[in-house]
Amino acid sequence: MSKKILVVEDSRAFRNYLNQIITQAGYEVLLAASYEEAELILSSKPELLCAVLDYCLPDAQDGEIIDLLLVQKQKVIVLTAMFQEDIREKMLAKGVLDYLLKDSMASVSYLLPLINRLTNNQHHKCLVVDDSITVRRHVVQLLEHQYIRTLQAENGQEAIEIIEKNPDITLVLTDHDMPVKDGITMIHELRQKIDKNQLAILGISGSDANTITARFLKAGANDFLNKPFNQEEFYCRVHQILEMKEANTELFRMANQDALTGLWNRRFLFGDACGDCERKRNIAMLDIDFFKKVNDNYGHDVGDATIVMVANILKIYFPNDVIARFGGEEFCIKADGNFDDFVTCLEKMRQRVERTPIPHQEENIQVTISIGVSNVEGNLDQQIKVADDRLYEAKGNGRNQTVYQ
Numbered sequence: 001m002s003k004k005i006l007v008v009e010d011s012r013a014f015r016n017y018l019n020q021i022i023t024q025a026g027y028e029v030l031l032a033a034s035y036e037e038a039e040l041i042l043s044s045k046p047e048l049l050c051a052v053l054d055y056c057l058p059d060a061q062d063g064e065i066i067d068l069l070l071v072q073k074q075k076v077i078v079l080t081a082m083f084q085e086d087i088r089e090k091m092l093a094k095g096v097l098d099y100l101l102k103d104s105m106a107s108v109s110y111l112l113p114l115i116n117r118l119t120n121n122q123h124h125k126c127l128v129v130d131d132s133i134t135v136r137r138h139v140v141q142l143l144e145h146q147y148i149r150t151l152q153a154e155n156g157q158e159a160i161e162i163i164e165k166n167p168d169i170t171l172v173l174t175d176h177d178m179p180v181k182d183g184i185t186m187i188h189e190l191r192q193k194i195d196k197n198q199l200a201i202l203g204i205s206g207s208d209a210n211t212i213t214a215r216f217l218k219a220g221a222n223d224f225l226n227k228p229f230n231q232e233e234f235y236c237r238v239h240q241i242l243e244m245k246e247a248n249t250e251l252f253r254m255a256n257q258d259a260l261t262g263l264w265n266r267r268f269l270f271g272d273a274c275g276d277c278e279r280k281r282n283i284a285m286l287d288i289d290f291f292k293k294v295n296d297n298y299g300h301d302v303g304d305a306t307i308v309m310v311a312n313i314l315k316i317y318f319p320n321d322v323i324a325r326f327g328g329e330e331f332c333i334k335a336d337g338n339f340d341d342f343v344t345c346l347e348k349m350r351q352r353v354e355r356t357p358i359p360h361q362e363e364n365i366q367v368t369i370s371i372g373v374s375n376v377e378g379n380l381d382q383q384i385k386v387a388d389d390r391l392y393e394a395k396g397n398g399r400n401q402t403v404y405q
């Protein structure tokens with residue numbers, strides 16, 4: 001998705017300021033000082049993330065630049081020198097995303113978070129649940145206008161079925177009064193399986209009942225919005241809920257992922273990944289052979305690069321399983337499925353590590369790994385213990401091998 005942003009602003013100082021802050025944030029800025037310059041840039045049909053437009057330009061004093069961009073189906077953020085209710089209404093009605101007062105540099109501090117929001121929205125998929133097709137269409141249009149992909153459901157039951165089939169849905173916007181299954185019952189059922197950090201839910205209802213907000217929130221909705229709502233309030237709520245969700249996802253990642261390799265860590269292995277602890281499963285414990293020598297001979301950085309290389313090969317061979325960095329140069333794989341197939345795949349992976357050189361200055365460094373495998377009955381600790389004993393057997397037998405019985 002594009003990172004290009006068109007900025008049209010006649011004040012040189014302000015234009016330069018916008019250019020600086022937007023470029024620093026990693027976007028590519030196309031600058032124009034007038035309507036005419038903007039037209040020229042647009043004639044080459046650039047793919048834009050959005051356009052930031054000054055309402056009043058020397059050669060287009062009454063917002064004509066906005067129409068120029070909207071006709072081309074671009075996302076528009078407007079900068080205005082003064083706030084006028086009628087102009088605001090007119091702009092929002094036309095389909096402008098948002099407007100900012102440029103009375104001071106500080107007031108533009110809202111711009112960058114808004115642009116970042118548009119970028120991050122592209123990672124979200126929202127299910128809109130409402131029995132009214134008119135409401136659904138309106139909400140879908142608002143969301144897609146800000147790059148949020150959408151799906152639709154007519155009632156709570158249909159919504160649950162769609163969520164089960166689409167685990168990449170990150171947000172649900174739901175009405176309450178619907179046939180077959182209402183919104184609050186649906187939320188109750190969803191929350192038995194999916195928590196607030198995994199799936200954000202915004203309740204939207206026009207019910208007069210003064211308990212409706214509390215009922216939505218107590219059922220497990222992250223937030224609530226009264227119908228009818230205006231566009232700005234809608235976006236504020238959606239942005240807030242998505243920001244909270246992203247922050248929680250990041251916290252989860254930081255707490256459960258290994259920073260060097262991007263693999264899961266022990267906490268994840270024994271926590272979330274262990275929900276089905278008593279089930280029979282395949283466990284492999286792996287350790288890089290003579291790893292201390294790599295550090296001693298080539299330095300810690302090369303040692304780290306070796307750990308990353310092994311981790312990357314593990315990801316290739318076991319893309320659907322839980323792979324954790326267990327300790328320094330020790331890894332654990334937890335997998336379901338046929339044990340013989342698992343061992344065969346481990347063997348192929350072991351040979352791939354053996355064949356993969358780590359370039360260092362003029363040399364190619366070669367490492368091997370030893371592997372212990374188990375599929376015994378018991379809890380995760382017991383299964384890891386058996387795999388670990390076999391790993392040490394593999395080390396004792398001369399390393400660079402897999403022991404599985």
Ligand SMILES: Nc1nc2c(ncn2[C@@H]2O[C@H](COP(=O)(O)OP(=O)(O)OP(=O)(O)O)[C@@H](O)[C@H]2O)c(=O)[nH]1
Pocket residue numbers: 287288289290291292293295299300301302303304307327328329395399
């Ligand atoms: N570069 C690097 N080294 C690490 C890291 N974590 C642990 N180590 C080193 O890994 C080495 C492990 O050495 P040992 O446990 O003696 O094992 P080994 O040399 O691999 O020998 P065997 O396992 O018996 O084949 C130690 O020197 C640790 O300092 C890390 O994150 N980066």
